[in-house]
Amino acid sequence: SDERVAVVEEVTVEVSSPRARSLPMQWSVAYLIQGEEDVTEKELAMWSNHSDTFLLTYRTRRHDAIYCPDLRMRPDDKGAFSRGRNTLFLAAQLQELRRGWAYTYFVFSDADAVAHGSWPVALPDWERFLKEWEPAIGAPLFFKEDLPFLYTHLFNREHRADPKHPRSIYWHDQMFMAVHREAARVVLPMDSSLDTR
Numbered sequence: 001s002d003e004r005v006a007v008v009e010e011v012t013v014e015v016s017s018p019r020a021r022s023l024p025m026q027w028s029v030a031y032l033i034q035g036e037e038d039v040t041e042k043e044l045a046m047w048s049n050h051s052d053t054f055l056l057t058y059r060t061r062r063h064d065a066i067y068c069p070d071l072r073m074r075p076d077d078k079g080a081f082s083r084g085r086n087t088l089f090l091a092a093q094l095q096e097l098r099r100g101w102a103y104t105y106f107v108f109s110d111a112d113a114v115a116h117g118s119w120p121v122a123l124p125d126w127e128r129f130l131k132e133w134e135p136a137i138g139a140p141l142f143f144k145e146d147l148p149f150l151y152t153h154l155f156n157r158e159h160r161a162d163p164k165h166p167r168s169i170y171w172h173d174q175m176f177m178a179v180h181r182e183a184a185r186v187v188l189p190m191d192s193s194l195d196t197r
Contacts, residue, residue: 020093023102025181028052029127030095030103032088034081035111036060042109045119051127052103054091055111056084066091079192086189105130105138106188107178126178136183140176 029051033039036059046053055065058072058080068087071080085108096102115122130138179188 020097021185023096023100025102025104026050027131028101028103029105029107029130029178030054030092031107031109032056032085032092033109033111034084034088037111039111042111042113042115042119045123052092052095054088054095056088058084078195080195082190082192082195086192089184089188102181104181105178106181106184108174108176110175113176130178134180135178136180137187138178138180139174 027050029046031046031051031053033042033053034056036057039055043053043055055062056068056071057065058068058070061067066087068084071084071087073080088108089106092103092106126140
């Protein structure tokens with residue numbers, strides 16, 4: 001509706017204001033989950049003294065989630081994915097303004113993303129990677145030694161690379177990715193008009 005668009009535009013102006021851009025940054029993570037699957041284990045692992053979790057659903061109303069029924073993917077509207085991510089990003093920015101300090105990373109996750117092992121085991125390693133390497137955009141590398149053929153295996157063999165070390169990549173799956181606050185100023189919000197497939 002026009003009323004909802006006006007509210008979103010007003011909030012967007014507030015989070016892009018000079019005050020919002022100059023918030024001091026503290027080491028913290030905003031986990032932004034989008035989807036319908038049960039994310040209880042993931043959410044419990046993600047909540048901590050230095051992180052918050054935001055959840056967006058589009059079919060099921062939950063007391064602890066942003067509910068956006070108009071964000072269902074349809075053949076004639078592929079932009080629902082980006083608009084959902086942008087809604088979560090906006091919610092995290094509003095939380096920053098309320099607190100008076102900024103998140104270091106915005107970590108986007110599909111609800112059906114699965115951690116190798118379990119979320120309580122995988123997340124500390126993930127956050128350690130973000131702290132140590134401080135990537136502009138970080139994504140986990142899928143590596144499984146017992147699979148006979150993956151491009152990552154070829155890369156490791158050709159370059160004698162240790163699969164446990166980070167590397168620069170030009171393409172990544174957005175199922176689980178981190179965007180540093182400084183990079184977010186350039187790459188977010190997402191442009192939903194680019195979602196064509």
